[in-house]
Each structure stands twice: as C-alpha cells, then as structure tokens.
Amino acid sequence: MIRAVLVMNTQGKPRLAKFYEFMPVEKQQEIIRNVFAVLCSRPEHVSNFVDAESFFGPDARLVYKHLATLYFVFIFDGSENELAMLDLIQVFVETLDKCFRNVCELDVVFNYSKMHTILDEIIFGGQVLETSSTEVMKAVEEISKLDAASSAINLVPKSVSSWRSR
C-alpha cells in the first residue's frame, strides 16, 4: 500500500503531506526533513527511486519526481510497483495541471484542500483508486459545482468544467 504522499518545494518546505497511517506531528516533520535531505543530495539524471527504510521502517520505498520548484514524493511498500508509482505521480500532476491550467507552486499552496480532494480521488486509504485523470476530474468537478453554487463571491472563478474535457 501507499504509506504517504508528500509534496515539498526545493527549499524543503512541505506543501502537502498526507500519511495513510497515523504519524505523530514530530515524526511527520522528521520524515519530511529526512526525505528532503535525501532528495536534495541526489544528483541529476539518476533513477527516481530511493530506499526509504532508514526513515520509514522496513520495506519502505520512495519514488519522487522533481518538477520545476516542487518534489512530488510517494512512499509505499513492497506490494506496489515502482514504475507504476512513478506513473501515479504523473496522473496526480496531470490532474493538477488540468485543474489549475499550468499548475505551479502557488496553485499548490493556495488550494490546499482542493489538492486533498484530488488526491483522495486517486488514492483511497493507501490503495490506488483511480488512474484516469479524466475520471478524477469528473469527480472533483462534481464537488466543485457545489462549491460554485454555494459561493457567490469567488475572486477567480475557476470552474474546471469549462476547460478541456477529454
């Protein structure tokens, strides 16, 4: 199963942290620090996999993707396939990009709960739930509709439905 999803920027600031098993806040911080230390010490053009046993317990692996100013990190155990996880990050980022049009770090910071909504549609209780970004978008849209209905004043109307439906 997937144990944690982290998004952090290249300065090590967490932008999204979701642990699928309970983790005390201090432990979460320690993990985020450790992950960042490992990631920023990795040279470019090497594999996207890192052994995470030293900070996440036995059988933990980590897959990361460095995109612009962000690291996307998935931590999981032996029952998942590393390459597939890499593609799952891809699904996540693709969906974000569809949702925010040219997603950048600002979007990620300011749309904290939307990020979680998207992630919850992709990963559920540590298992892969949906891998089609179109389907994820549909689900998120449906929630967003309620959003639009309930909020009359919205500074930037970003109804996703109007844009790029495959």
Next chain:
Amino acid sequence: MGSQGGFGQSKEFLDLIKSIGEARSKAEEDRIVIREIETLKRRISEPDIPKRKMKEYIIRLLYVEMLGHDASFGYIHAVKMTHDDNLLSKRTGYLAVTLFLNDDHDLIILIVNTIQKDLKSDNYLVVCAALNAVCRLINEETIPAVLPLIVELLSHGKEAVRKKAVMALHSFYRKSPSSVSHLVSNFRKRLCDNDPGVMGATLCPLFDLINDDPNPYKDLVVSFVSILKQVAEHRLPKSYDYHQMPAPFVQIKLLKILALLGSGDKPSSEHMYTVIGDIIRKGDSSSNIGNAILYESIRTVSSIHSNAKLLEAAADVIAKFLKSDSHNLKYMGIDALGRLIKLSPLIAEQHQLAVIDCLEDPDDTLKRKTFELLYKMTKSSNVEVIVDRMIEYMISISDDHYKTYIASRCVELAEQFAPSNHWFIQTMNKVFEHAGDLVNIKVAHNLMRLIAEGFGEDDDAAYSQLRSSAVESYLRIIGEPKLPSVFLQVICWVLGEYGTADGKHSASYITGKLCDMAEAYSNDEIVKAYAITALTKIYAFEIAAGRKVDMLSECQSLVEELLASHSTDLQQRAYELQAVIGLDARAVEAILPHDASCEDIEVDKNLSFLNGYIQQSIESGAMPYISENERSGMVNTSNFRSHDQQESGQHGLRFEAYEVPKAPVPSKVTPVSLSSTTDLVPVPESLYARETQQISSVGLASDTGSSELKLRLDGVQKKWGKPTYSSPASSSNSTSQNPVNGVTKVDVATTINSKARDSYDSRKQQNEIDPEKQKLAASLFGGSTKTERRTSTSSKGPKASAADRPQDSKAASVPNKASGEKTNQVQQPPPQDLLDLGEPTVTAAPPAVDPFMQLEGLLDSSNSSAVTNSGGAVANAPDIMGLYRGTTSSEQSGGGGYNPASGDNLNLLSELSNAAAVRGTTGATIVSPLSPSVKGANAKDSLEKDAKVRQMGVTPTSQNPNLFRDLLG
C-alpha cells in the same frame, strides 16, 4: 472546497503564506507560525463565526500543523464541522479530522455517530466523504458500529460508492482481519461487478487475503487469468486506458496475485503461462507504464512454477532494461535479474558488463540494488571481489542505516564463503574497523567463537595458524587511533586467549599492549573489563607454564586504579587478577586451563551440591523451603484478571442508537408509570436487534459463499462490451500528432541524445580499454571470458558509428569545466513549466513518447491556432538549433557570459536578460519560439493569473517560474 477554488482566501492567509515563504530561518518561520496560532486561538473561539470563515480557520490549522506545530486546540472545531449540514463544510471537517486524529483519539467517539448518519445519506457525495473518514478513523473497537452500513453500501447504485466501500472493508481487514472474516465472500462477489473499476478495487483486498493464505483462492486462478486476458486484449472501455495501455494498474495487481497463487503450484501456474507470455510478447517497452507491466510479468514468471519459454522471454526483457539509458529501467533490470538468477544462474553472465556499469554508477539507489544482486550471486569463487567491493562502498558512505546493513551482509558472506582463514580475518578486521559500532555485538561474539573453534578443519596446524594470523593482525591494528569498542573487545579477548600461545610474543609484550589499550580507551569500561580479564589469563598461562611472572609497572598501576574503580565489575576483575597471581601453578591450571574457551562449562541449576547442607539444617530444626506460589497462599490471581477482562468486554461501547421512546398511551398514564416504561422498553429491544442483525449477516455470508464458489465470468465479458481492439484511427491520429507538436522538442532531444551518447560512449570506451574492469567482470562472473568478449565486440559496432558522428559539441579549446557546463545546459531543454520538466531528468527516455507530449498532442489537435503556431516553430527549429550551437560555442570561447541554468528554471529570467545583453536578438529567439510550440496558447490565461498574484501582494519571486515565460512569450 469553498473559498479554495482559486485564490479566494482572505488576505490574512495569503500574507501568512507569503511571510513564511520569505522567512530566512527556521526560527523566523517558527515565530510567524506561533503568532498565527495565537491569532487562530483567539478567533476560533469567538461566537457566531460565519461558516466560510470557519472553514478557512480549519484550513489554516491544517497548514500550521503541516509545518510541525501543535494545533490540537482546534481539533474539536474540526469535529464540530463534520456535523455541519453543508457538504463543503462537512468535507473540510472530515479532511481535517482525518489529518489531525489518530484512530484511538478521544474525539473519535464524537465522530462515529456522524459517520453513521452520513453513510446512510441520500447524497452520494456525503457518503463518499464519510467513507474516506471511515478508512482512517475507525479502529478495531468501532468497526462493529459501521460494518453493517458498509456492507450495505457494497451494492449501492453508484460505482464510486461501491469502489470506496470495498476499499473501506479492506482497511478493516488490515486493522482487524477477524472483524471481517465472515465477509470475505463479498470480495469474491464484487469481482464480478458490472463496473470494471469496482472489480479493480476488489483486487486490493484480495491481494492481501491471498498474500496471507493463498490456498482458499486457488479456484479463482482461472477467473483471474481470464480477467487479465480480457483486460490485456482491450476489452475494457476506452476510459480505462492510461497512455494507450488498458487499465495498467489492474494488470499489475492481477499479475501480483497470480504470482502469489502460482508460487510452488504447478497446475495453477500452467493456467497462467499463455496469458503472461502474451503480455510479455505484446509488451510496450517504450512507455513507462508498459515497462511497469513488463517488469511485473518478470516478477510473476520468477515466482510461479518455472517455464523455460517464459524464462527466455523474461531474460530478453531484462536485457532490454539493462541496455536502456534510463536509470529507472536499469534499476528494474537489476532487480529482475536478482529474481531470475535463482532459477537460471547463467543469465547474469551475458549482462556482466552492464552489471559492473551499474556498480560504478553515481546513482546510490542503483548501486545498492546492484549489491543486492551481487549478494545473491556470491559463490566461493567470487566472494573476495564482491566483499571487497562492498567494504569499499561501506567505507565511502555515511548513512548509518545502510552501513549497518551492508556490514552485516559482508560478515554473512565472509562467514559462508571465506576461501581462507587469513582472508576471513582480514575482512572481518576491515568491517570492524569501519563499521564496528554499527554491527551487532553478536557478530563480534561469533567472530571470537570462529577464531576459537576454527572452521572445522581437522588438523591442528590450521587451527594455530588461524589464531596466530589473528594475533598478528590485531597487534598491527592495535596502534591505530579510535577503534570501535566492539572491535577492541574482540582484540582483547583474542590477545588474552592466544597472544602468547604460539610463543612468538612474550607475555610482557602482550600485556604491555593490553595496558596501553586500557589506558587509551579509559572511558570505555567494557573494553577495560575485557583488557583486565585478558591480563589475568595471560598471567595465569605464564604461571601454569611454570614461568616467573613479573608485572610491568604500567600493569601494576592499571590494576591499582581498577581496584579503586567505581564499577564493581571492574573492581572484582582486578581483585580476581590479584588473587590468581598469588596462587601456585596447579591451582591456576584448574581455574584457567589453557585453550579451554570452547569447553562447555556444566552448570548445576538445581544446586544439588547444597543438598547435604540443607539436610543438615532441616535436621537441626530449620523451616523447609516453601515455593513462592504456595507462600502467597492464594488462588492464582491471574484468573481474576482474565475474568475481569471478559466482563469489561461485554460492557464495551455500543454504537446503535437508542430506540425512540414510544409515546405512552396519552391520557391515562400518570407521570410515574411513564418513567417506568421508558426505562424498560428500549434497552432489550435494541440489544436483540443488533444480535439478530449480526446473525442474519453471517448466515447470508455463508450462503453466498457456497453459491459463489464457482465464478461465472461469461457475464462479465458481456457486460464489458464487444471485444474491440483499440481503434486504429485514433491511435494513428495521436502518433501523427506527436511529431507535429513535438518536432522542435524532438530535435532538441535528438541532438541532446547524440551528445549524451557521445559522452557516454567515450566513457564506455575508456572503460573497455580498462583491463581492470574486464578482470573484475571475469572474477565476478566466473571468468567466462568467451561470452564476455563476444558482448564487448558486439556492442562495439554501434559505438564506433556513434563516435564517428561529427561532433560539434566537443570544443577542444574550451576548458573542461566549460564543456561540462555546456552539456549540462544542453541536456536541459529550455524550462517550460512544471510539466515539461518531467522527462528530461531522464535523458534516456525517448522524448517522442513523453507522456506529456502525448497529452499535449491530444489537446492541441483540437486547437487549430496552436497547431499553426507549432507549425511555424517546426520550420524554424533546425535553424535555431544551428544558431544556438554556433553562438554557444563562440560564446563559450569568449569567456562564458551565458550563465547556464543547470536545471533550475528560477534563473530563467536573469538568464534570458543576460543572454540578450550579451548577444542581442539571437538569445531571445532561442527560447521564445520553443515555448509557444510546446504549450497551447495559454499566455492570456497565465497573464491573468500573474496579475491576480500581483494584486494579492505576492511578489512572484522564486515561487512561480511560469510567469516569466508567459510574460516573455
């Protein structure tokens, strides 16, 4: 979602994020966050906060906690929010509690009721939100409260709900397998769900169940194979495709399940051969996800009963992986090789050079994986090389966790395969020297035992040779500074036992060394204890041999110091030493016989030698011994405790609602009788209700279980539609689109590739010339030089041609550093935005199949303006590249004013302006035509966004690389 769609948060929140982003130190950040916490504490407890505000406060709390600060004061507000009727508030509440609370938190009990209510809601979005919380917050104790509701949801009308209900049951199974053991048949039933998504979700719990015990599921092998076949043959609706691959995650899960079911089971495995063979044969090795499936197939092949044909196919795939330039694929290749090597040991030979390349790769992950492989293929013929390599790596790293791990691996291999005693001792010395504090103390004890017992050789000469070589090496090492404590203990022990045994070294020499050591490490009591005991032994052997003992003065002072030690252990040892020295030869011989460390010492646990004494005492009137149990004179107390526990178990929490008190017959009833009826009625009924419910569900489960034993999958097939292959029109469409949109990119990439390959090849050529490497290969792989030569010559062909290719990148006059910088820069296509940086980190992946490019391709095909745009870029591209090359080389020789961004597109702006300043217009044309061709015409969008950001008062510094491109584009 609420205010989170867009930048709709309040100014305060934006200010917070901004100030945290600008904080220069952790301390400053902490100060800001603590101030924020104070504010939130004040605000959140104000009365009548509007919902919208409250939602934002909760999100701010989450943010604060993500930064590592305590937000527990707000938990209760998050819990309250889950009770809200507004779905969005509810969702925010659920999100917050799932992130804040552990499943045994006190507040959970307040949420369970809400979850129960929400699971019954008509709005499926509410149900989904509740299911999400169920996964995280319901623990073993509270499972019964929601279980019946979840089971009901398994047949909900919406597939999204069914999917999540299956997952929720799965999470129950993980937390407490017994709680859902009677519901397993439901998983089997869901496998035949109309919706493939639900079927896919069901595979997750089934995988866990089968992992725990495959036997009850052997009957499903045929079904799984048939599902896998259908999925692989594109029978699923198109919407389940991911990058033109049909439901890859389902395929991977199925392959994993088959691997479990086929392990050590020939008949089951035989069902799978065809489908796995097909998947490997048709496998798409050009996309990441295709490779994931191929790798998973290899894993399955290596796990099930072996089949020669499949092994061959798997070996071919591994060869492809290892030859790839992508580190990810190499990693997978090495891993797969490690799995297959058990079945066919010869397979590694043809990849020996690739393996050695991986071993010397700068990528730590890959290196470690390769060590894993080497560990698996260690034999007595190659153990020396492999362990040497491991130790070399062990010394070079600082990661204690892995150091410990690899040290234990070294020890294990050395013990198992050591070719000679001398080598073994040397190796162990190295391990202890560099990782002594990390290895388990047992390893040290093991080493001592091995030195004492030898390796089971019969002749005594080998014995004593082993020992004296150990002594020699320790005497050499002893002078080195800062040895780990564990190692010193071993040294002390060996010197004490065998230091004087072969007569080469005098007692005074050895004792002198031991004293020096005790002095040098005077803080380490364990070492001192070992040292003093070693001294005792040496003196004892001297006395026993009839030689006169004269203690060195330093020994004397050491003993005196220890006699007054604070540690009673050290004191006792020192006194023992003194006592032994005072004895005669015969007594000493009896106390410390020579070379008797391996003799068993008999311990009389019954203390039978005291029997006479006891008898005597009893006879003289002492009380006989009464065992402790009898003495207490009580019935076993533990009985009480277990009884207690049972009691408390029965009084566990109940989650079902009390029944609404029945309105008493209105008129005649007096107040007294009313109270009595309410007391009586509800309790027993609700109890019964619960019990019967459970019973009925059990009965139902077993019923369906028996009827569902044979799955009928023909139904499934029908439901999933006609067996159509992916329509060729659409696929050709997308491929034809690809080049159009991607041409500039591809061009860049191919030039990059050729350059990268050049440098790679030159490196490789160097390596090939390097005879050491060939030697290494030979020693690792059992010296089958023939195959080795063949591979090297065969790989030379393309290499030579690659080297012949005209190289414009190698400007000989340019200093090394500059050229390094340049390749670095060239390998980075101009930074576009978050997405486009995706693949370039892996130079090897063919850019034509970059999933993002495909995505772009698909999107842009509908966008005519973008197409024309990119068309223009296509025409331009080659020229630009030419210009680019020219300018960069000339510019480099001119002193390198062009500052390569080295992957960090933060510098894009400065880089651009820099370039423009240096070279005028050329600089601008390099980047600008590329960007619109790759991205659709979103410039306006982004400008808007930028304006918004500025309006919000966030200075677009490092935060948003996009903005600059858009501004310039």
